[in-house]
Amino acid sequence: MRTTPIRVLLVDDHAVMRAGFRLILEGAADVEVVGEASDGAEAVAAASRLAPDVVCMDVQMPVMDGLEATRRIVTDPASTAAVVIVTTFDRDDYLFQALSAGASGFLLKNAGPEDLVSAVRIAAAGDALLAPEVTRRVIARFAGADGAAGAPAHAEGDRGAAGVAARSSVAAAALGAAPGPELTDREAEVLALMADALSNAEIAVRLHIGESTVKTHVSNVLLKLGVRDRVQAVVYAHRHGLA
Known part of the structure:
Protein backbone atom coordinates (compact mmCIF):
# COMPACT_ATOMS: atom_id res chain seq x y z
CA MET A 1 0.00 0.00 0.00
CA ARG A 2 1.25 3.49 -0.88
CA THR A 3 2.51 5.44 2.12
CA THR A 4 3.46 8.73 0.42
CA PRO A 5 1.19 11.21 -1.40
CA ILE A 6 0.81 10.98 -5.16
CA ARG A 7 2.89 13.76 -6.68
CA VAL A 8 1.03 15.55 -9.47
CA LEU A 9 2.15 18.09 -12.07
CA LEU A 10 -0.63 20.20 -13.62
CA VAL A 11 -0.17 21.38 -17.21
CA ASP A 12 -2.67 23.77 -18.78
CA ASP A 13 -2.32 27.16 -20.46
CA HIS A 14 -5.29 28.53 -18.50
CA ALA A 15 -4.38 29.58 -14.95
CA VAL A 16 -8.01 29.35 -13.82
CA MET A 17 -8.19 25.72 -14.98
CA ARG A 18 -4.97 24.85 -13.13
CA ALA A 19 -6.31 26.53 -10.01
CA GLY A 20 -9.50 24.51 -10.23
CA PHE A 21 -7.63 21.24 -10.69
CA ARG A 22 -5.33 22.09 -7.78
CA LEU A 23 -8.30 22.78 -5.52
CA ILE A 24 -9.91 19.47 -6.44
CA LEU A 25 -6.77 17.35 -6.12
CA GLU A 26 -5.48 18.90 -2.93
CA GLY A 27 -8.82 18.07 -1.35
CA ALA A 28 -7.71 14.43 -1.49
CA ALA A 29 -5.50 13.40 1.41
CA ASP A 30 -3.34 11.12 -0.75
CA VAL A 31 -2.56 13.66 -3.50
CA GLU A 32 -0.01 16.48 -3.55
CA VAL A 33 0.26 18.99 -6.41
CA VAL A 34 3.99 19.61 -6.72
CA GLY A 35 4.02 22.00 -9.67
CA GLU A 36 2.31 23.68 -12.59
CA ALA A 37 3.23 24.47 -16.19
CA SER A 38 1.49 26.62 -18.80
CA ASP A 39 2.83 24.98 -21.96
CA GLY A 40 4.38 21.73 -23.13
CA ALA A 41 7.97 22.93 -22.99
CA GLU A 42 7.54 24.03 -19.38
CA ALA A 43 5.90 20.68 -18.66
CA VAL A 44 8.88 18.69 -19.96
CA ALA A 45 11.30 20.77 -17.88
CA ALA A 46 9.09 20.60 -14.78
CA ALA A 47 8.62 16.84 -15.09
CA SER A 48 12.41 16.40 -15.20
CA ARG A 49 12.94 18.71 -12.25
CA LEU A 50 10.06 17.65 -9.98
CA ALA A 51 9.79 13.91 -10.76
CA PRO A 52 5.98 13.74 -10.43
CA ASP A 53 4.12 10.45 -10.31
CA VAL A 54 1.35 11.74 -12.57
CA VAL A 55 1.14 14.58 -15.08
CA CYS A 56 -2.31 15.96 -15.91
CA MET A 57 -1.74 17.30 -19.43
CA ASP A 58 -3.82 19.61 -21.62
CA VAL A 59 -3.52 19.28 -25.41
CA GLN A 60 -3.83 22.69 -27.04
CA MET A 61 -1.10 24.93 -25.63
CA PRO A 62 1.43 27.43 -26.98
CA VAL A 63 5.15 26.73 -27.58
CA MET A 64 4.70 22.95 -27.44
CA ASP A 65 1.39 21.07 -27.42
CA GLY A 66 0.51 18.41 -24.88
CA LEU A 67 0.93 15.52 -27.31
CA GLU A 68 4.58 16.28 -28.02
CA ALA A 69 5.19 17.02 -24.34
CA THR A 70 3.68 13.65 -23.45
CA ARG A 71 5.93 11.88 -25.93
CA ARG A 72 9.04 13.53 -24.49
CA ILE A 73 8.12 12.84 -20.87
CA VAL A 74 7.22 9.20 -21.49
CA THR A 75 10.37 8.49 -23.50
CA ASP A 76 12.69 10.18 -20.99
CA PRO A 77 14.65 7.28 -19.41
CA ALA A 78 14.81 9.16 -16.12
CA SER A 79 11.06 9.71 -15.92
CA THR A 80 8.58 7.37 -14.24
CA ALA A 81 5.63 9.73 -14.61
CA ALA A 82 2.31 8.57 -16.02
CA VAL A 83 0.61 11.14 -18.23
CA VAL A 84 -3.15 11.59 -18.24
CA ILE A 85 -4.49 13.80 -21.02
CA VAL A 86 -7.22 16.11 -19.68
CA THR A 87 -8.85 18.05 -22.51
CA THR A 88 -12.00 19.88 -23.51
CA PHE A 89 -11.94 18.36 -26.99
CA ASP A 90 -13.54 14.95 -27.54
CA ARG A 91 -11.65 14.39 -30.79
CA ASP A 92 -10.51 11.06 -32.14
CA ASP A 93 -7.28 12.50 -33.54
CA TYR A 94 -6.28 13.79 -30.09
CA LEU A 95 -7.31 10.51 -28.47
CA PHE A 96 -5.32 8.21 -30.74
CA GLN A 97 -2.30 10.52 -30.94
CA ALA A 98 -2.26 10.69 -27.14
CA LEU A 99 -2.30 6.90 -26.83
CA SER A 100 0.41 6.58 -29.48
CA ALA A 101 2.49 9.15 -27.61
CA GLY A 102 2.37 6.91 -24.52
CA ALA A 103 -0.32 8.59 -22.42
CA SER A 104 -1.76 6.41 -19.69
CA GLY A 105 -5.23 7.76 -20.26
CA PHE A 106 -7.62 10.29 -21.69
CA LEU A 107 -10.12 12.27 -19.61
CA LEU A 108 -12.49 15.03 -20.67
CA LYS A 109 -12.68 18.27 -18.70
CA ASN A 110 -16.43 17.87 -18.27
CA ALA A 111 -15.74 14.92 -15.96
CA GLY A 112 -16.69 15.30 -12.33
CA PRO A 113 -14.17 16.22 -9.61
CA GLU A 114 -14.22 12.66 -8.29
CA ASP A 115 -13.31 11.40 -11.77
CA LEU A 116 -10.18 13.56 -11.84
CA VAL A 117 -9.04 12.30 -8.44
CA SER A 118 -9.82 8.72 -9.50
CA ALA A 119 -7.85 9.16 -12.73
CA VAL A 120 -4.78 10.34 -10.81
CA ARG A 121 -5.00 7.40 -8.41
CA ILE A 122 -5.44 4.88 -11.22
CA ALA A 123 -2.49 6.26 -13.19
CA ALA A 124 -0.28 6.37 -10.09
CA ALA A 125 -1.09 2.71 -9.40
CA GLY A 126 0.27 1.75 -12.81
CA ASP A 127 -3.14 1.22 -14.37
CA ALA A 128 -4.54 3.42 -17.10
CA LEU A 129 -7.89 4.67 -18.22
CA LEU A 130 -10.13 6.11 -20.84
CA ALA A 131 -13.12 8.36 -20.32
CA PRO A 132 -16.23 6.17 -20.64
CA GLU A 133 -17.31 8.29 -23.60
CA VAL A 134 -14.38 7.09 -25.73
CA THR A 135 -13.85 3.49 -24.61
Whole structure:
Protein backbone atom coordinates (compact mmCIF):
# COMPACT_ATOMS: atom_id res chain seq x y z
CA MET A 1 0.00 0.00 0.00
CA ARG A 2 1.25 3.49 -0.88
CA THR A 3 2.51 5.44 2.12
CA THR A 4 3.46 8.73 0.42
CA PRO A 5 1.19 11.21 -1.40
CA ILE A 6 0.81 10.98 -5.16
CA ARG A 7 2.89 13.76 -6.68
CA VAL A 8 1.03 15.55 -9.47
CA LEU A 9 2.15 18.09 -12.07
CA LEU A 10 -0.63 20.20 -13.62
CA VAL A 11 -0.17 21.38 -17.21
CA ASP A 12 -2.67 23.77 -18.78
CA ASP A 13 -2.32 27.16 -20.46
CA HIS A 14 -5.29 28.53 -18.50
CA ALA A 15 -4.38 29.58 -14.95
CA VAL A 16 -8.01 29.35 -13.82
CA MET A 17 -8.19 25.72 -14.98
CA ARG A 18 -4.97 24.85 -13.13
CA ALA A 19 -6.31 26.53 -10.01
CA GLY A 20 -9.50 24.51 -10.23
CA PHE A 21 -7.63 21.24 -10.69
CA ARG A 22 -5.33 22.09 -7.78
CA LEU A 23 -8.30 22.78 -5.52
CA ILE A 24 -9.91 19.47 -6.44
CA LEU A 25 -6.77 17.35 -6.12
CA GLU A 26 -5.48 18.90 -2.93
CA GLY A 27 -8.82 18.07 -1.35
CA ALA A 28 -7.71 14.43 -1.49
CA ALA A 29 -5.50 13.40 1.41
CA ASP A 30 -3.34 11.12 -0.75
CA VAL A 31 -2.56 13.66 -3.50
CA GLU A 32 -0.01 16.48 -3.55
CA VAL A 33 0.26 18.99 -6.41
CA VAL A 34 3.99 19.61 -6.72
CA GLY A 35 4.02 22.00 -9.67
CA GLU A 36 2.31 23.68 -12.59
CA ALA A 37 3.23 24.47 -16.19
CA SER A 38 1.49 26.62 -18.80
CA ASP A 39 2.83 24.98 -21.96
CA GLY A 40 4.38 21.73 -23.13
CA ALA A 41 7.97 22.93 -22.99
CA GLU A 42 7.54 24.03 -19.38
CA ALA A 43 5.90 20.68 -18.66
CA VAL A 44 8.88 18.69 -19.96
CA ALA A 45 11.30 20.77 -17.88
CA ALA A 46 9.09 20.60 -14.78
CA ALA A 47 8.62 16.84 -15.09
CA SER A 48 12.41 16.40 -15.20
CA ARG A 49 12.94 18.71 -12.25
CA LEU A 50 10.06 17.65 -9.98
CA ALA A 51 9.79 13.91 -10.76
CA PRO A 52 5.98 13.74 -10.43
CA ASP A 53 4.12 10.45 -10.31
CA VAL A 54 1.35 11.74 -12.57
CA VAL A 55 1.14 14.58 -15.08
CA CYS A 56 -2.31 15.96 -15.91
CA MET A 57 -1.74 17.30 -19.43
CA ASP A 58 -3.82 19.61 -21.62
CA VAL A 59 -3.52 19.28 -25.41
CA GLN A 60 -3.83 22.69 -27.04
CA MET A 61 -1.10 24.93 -25.63
CA PRO A 62 1.43 27.43 -26.98
CA VAL A 63 5.15 26.73 -27.58
CA MET A 64 4.70 22.95 -27.44
CA ASP A 65 1.39 21.07 -27.42
CA GLY A 66 0.51 18.41 -24.88
CA LEU A 67 0.93 15.52 -27.31
CA GLU A 68 4.58 16.28 -28.02
CA ALA A 69 5.19 17.02 -24.34
CA THR A 70 3.68 13.65 -23.45
CA ARG A 71 5.93 11.88 -25.93
CA ARG A 72 9.04 13.53 -24.49
CA ILE A 73 8.12 12.84 -20.87
CA VAL A 74 7.22 9.20 -21.49
CA THR A 75 10.37 8.49 -23.50
CA ASP A 76 12.69 10.18 -20.99
CA PRO A 77 14.65 7.28 -19.41
CA ALA A 78 14.81 9.16 -16.12
CA SER A 79 11.06 9.71 -15.92
CA THR A 80 8.58 7.37 -14.24
CA ALA A 81 5.63 9.73 -14.61
CA ALA A 82 2.31 8.57 -16.02
CA VAL A 83 0.61 11.14 -18.23
CA VAL A 84 -3.15 11.59 -18.24
CA ILE A 85 -4.49 13.80 -21.02
CA VAL A 86 -7.22 16.11 -19.68
CA THR A 87 -8.85 18.05 -22.51
CA THR A 88 -12.00 19.88 -23.51
CA PHE A 89 -11.94 18.36 -26.99
CA ASP A 90 -13.54 14.95 -27.54
CA ARG A 91 -11.65 14.39 -30.79
CA ASP A 92 -10.51 11.06 -32.14
CA ASP A 93 -7.28 12.50 -33.54
CA TYR A 94 -6.28 13.79 -30.09
CA LEU A 95 -7.31 10.51 -28.47
CA PHE A 96 -5.32 8.21 -30.74
CA GLN A 97 -2.30 10.52 -30.94
CA ALA A 98 -2.26 10.69 -27.14
CA LEU A 99 -2.30 6.90 -26.83
CA SER A 100 0.41 6.58 -29.48
CA ALA A 101 2.49 9.15 -27.61
CA GLY A 102 2.37 6.91 -24.52
CA ALA A 103 -0.32 8.59 -22.42
CA SER A 104 -1.76 6.41 -19.69
CA GLY A 105 -5.23 7.76 -20.26
CA PHE A 106 -7.62 10.29 -21.69
CA LEU A 107 -10.12 12.27 -19.61
CA LEU A 108 -12.49 15.03 -20.67
CA LYS A 109 -12.68 18.27 -18.70
CA ASN A 110 -16.43 17.87 -18.27
CA ALA A 111 -15.74 14.92 -15.96
CA GLY A 112 -16.69 15.30 -12.33
CA PRO A 113 -14.17 16.22 -9.61
CA GLU A 114 -14.22 12.66 -8.29
CA ASP A 115 -13.31 11.40 -11.77
CA LEU A 116 -10.18 13.56 -11.84
CA VAL A 117 -9.04 12.30 -8.44
CA SER A 118 -9.82 8.72 -9.50
CA ALA A 119 -7.85 9.16 -12.73
CA VAL A 120 -4.78 10.34 -10.81
CA ARG A 121 -5.00 7.40 -8.41
CA ILE A 122 -5.44 4.88 -11.22
CA ALA A 123 -2.49 6.26 -13.19
CA ALA A 124 -0.28 6.37 -10.09
CA ALA A 125 -1.09 2.71 -9.40
CA GLY A 126 0.27 1.75 -12.81
CA ASP A 127 -3.14 1.22 -14.37
CA ALA A 128 -4.54 3.42 -17.10
CA LEU A 129 -7.89 4.67 -18.22
CA LEU A 130 -10.13 6.11 -20.84
CA ALA A 131 -13.12 8.36 -20.32
CA PRO A 132 -16.23 6.17 -20.64
CA GLU A 133 -17.31 8.29 -23.60
CA VAL A 134 -14.38 7.09 -25.73
CA THR A 135 -13.85 3.49 -24.61
CA ARG A 136 -16.00 1.89 -27.31
CA ARG A 137 -14.51 4.12 -30.00
CA VAL A 138 -11.05 2.80 -29.16
CA ILE A 139 -12.26 -0.79 -29.28
CA ALA A 140 -14.01 -0.18 -32.61
CA ARG A 141 -11.00 1.62 -34.10
CA PHE A 142 -8.41 -0.95 -33.12
CA ALA A 143 -10.55 -4.02 -33.70
CA GLY A 144 -11.61 -2.73 -37.13
CA ALA A 145 -15.08 -4.09 -36.47
CA ASP A 146 -17.71 -2.47 -38.66
CA GLY A 147 -20.47 -3.62 -36.35
CA ALA A 148 -18.87 -2.36 -33.15
CA ALA A 149 -21.26 0.57 -32.94
CA GLY A 150 -24.14 -1.81 -32.60
CA ALA A 151 -22.51 -4.05 -30.02
CA PRO A 152 -24.03 -4.20 -26.54
CA ALA A 153 -22.81 -1.35 -24.40
CA HIS A 154 -21.26 -2.00 -21.01
CA ALA A 155 -22.30 -0.10 -17.92
CA GLU A 156 -19.51 2.44 -18.17
CA GLY A 157 -21.11 5.60 -16.91
CA ASP A 158 -21.33 4.68 -13.23
CA ARG A 159 -17.64 3.87 -12.98
CA GLY A 160 -16.43 7.39 -13.59
CA ALA A 161 -12.88 7.63 -14.88
CA ALA A 162 -12.02 3.97 -14.45
CA GLY A 163 -11.68 2.44 -17.89
CA VAL A 164 -9.74 0.39 -20.31
CA ALA A 165 -5.98 0.66 -20.01
CA ALA A 166 -4.47 2.61 -22.86
CA ARG A 167 -0.67 2.75 -22.80
CA SER A 168 0.05 2.27 -26.50
CA SER A 169 -1.52 1.60 -29.88
CA VAL A 170 -2.65 -1.91 -30.71
CA ALA A 171 -0.52 -4.10 -32.95
CA ALA A 172 -2.50 -5.42 -35.89
CA ALA A 173 -0.62 -8.71 -35.81
CA ALA A 174 -1.74 -9.41 -32.27
CA LEU A 175 -5.36 -8.62 -33.09
CA GLY A 176 -5.35 -10.93 -36.06
CA ALA A 177 -3.71 -13.82 -34.27
CA ALA A 178 -5.50 -17.08 -33.58
CA PRO A 179 -6.68 -17.62 -29.99
CA GLY A 180 -3.78 -18.55 -27.74
CA PRO A 181 -3.54 -21.16 -24.95
CA GLU A 182 -6.62 -21.67 -22.82
CA LEU A 183 -7.08 -19.30 -19.92
CA THR A 184 -7.88 -20.60 -16.48
CA ASP A 185 -11.38 -19.88 -15.17
CA ARG A 186 -10.01 -17.08 -12.99
CA GLU A 187 -8.00 -15.56 -15.85
CA ALA A 188 -11.11 -15.64 -18.04
CA GLU A 189 -13.02 -13.81 -15.29
CA VAL A 190 -10.29 -11.19 -15.05
CA LEU A 191 -10.25 -10.70 -18.83
CA ALA A 192 -14.03 -10.28 -18.91
CA LEU A 193 -13.85 -7.62 -16.21
CA MET A 194 -10.98 -5.88 -18.02
CA ALA A 195 -13.21 -5.80 -21.11
CA ASP A 196 -15.94 -4.29 -18.96
CA ALA A 197 -13.56 -1.38 -18.23
CA LEU A 198 -12.69 -2.22 -14.62
CA SER A 199 -9.32 -1.27 -13.14
CA ASN A 200 -7.18 -3.72 -11.19
CA ALA A 201 -8.49 -2.33 -7.90
CA GLU A 202 -12.10 -2.73 -9.02
CA ILE A 203 -11.46 -6.27 -10.24
CA ALA A 204 -9.94 -7.14 -6.87
CA VAL A 205 -13.07 -5.93 -5.08
CA ARG A 206 -15.39 -7.71 -7.50
CA LEU A 207 -13.57 -11.05 -7.22
CA HIS A 208 -12.67 -10.71 -3.52
CA ILE A 209 -8.96 -11.19 -4.14
CA GLY A 210 -5.88 -9.06 -3.57
CA GLU A 211 -4.84 -6.41 -6.09
CA SER A 212 -1.41 -8.02 -6.40
CA THR A 213 -3.15 -11.26 -7.36
CA VAL A 214 -5.12 -9.40 -10.01
CA LYS A 215 -1.90 -7.99 -11.44
CA THR A 216 -0.50 -11.51 -11.69
CA HIS A 217 -3.61 -12.71 -13.51
CA VAL A 218 -3.47 -9.73 -15.89
CA SER A 219 0.18 -10.49 -16.69
CA ASN A 220 -0.69 -14.12 -17.37
CA VAL A 221 -3.58 -13.10 -19.63
CA LEU A 222 -1.36 -10.78 -21.68
CA LEU A 223 1.28 -13.48 -21.99
CA LYS A 224 -1.13 -16.23 -23.01
CA LEU A 225 -2.95 -14.06 -25.54
CA GLY A 226 0.32 -12.80 -26.99
CA VAL A 227 -0.64 -9.16 -26.60
CA ARG A 228 1.40 -6.24 -25.33
CA ASP A 229 -1.02 -4.32 -23.13
CA ARG A 230 -4.54 -4.13 -21.75
CA VAL A 231 -6.00 -2.35 -24.75
CA GLN A 232 -4.90 -5.22 -26.97
CA ALA A 233 -6.32 -7.72 -24.48
CA VAL A 234 -9.68 -5.97 -24.38
CA VAL A 235 -9.89 -5.73 -28.16
CA TYR A 236 -8.85 -9.39 -28.42
CA ALA A 237 -11.59 -10.35 -25.97
CA HIS A 238 -14.25 -8.52 -27.96
CA ARG A 239 -13.01 -9.77 -31.30
CA HIS A 240 -12.85 -13.42 -30.22
CA GLY A 241 -16.06 -13.44 -28.19
CA LEU A 242 -14.31 -13.76 -24.84
CA ALA A 243 -16.02 -10.72 -23.30
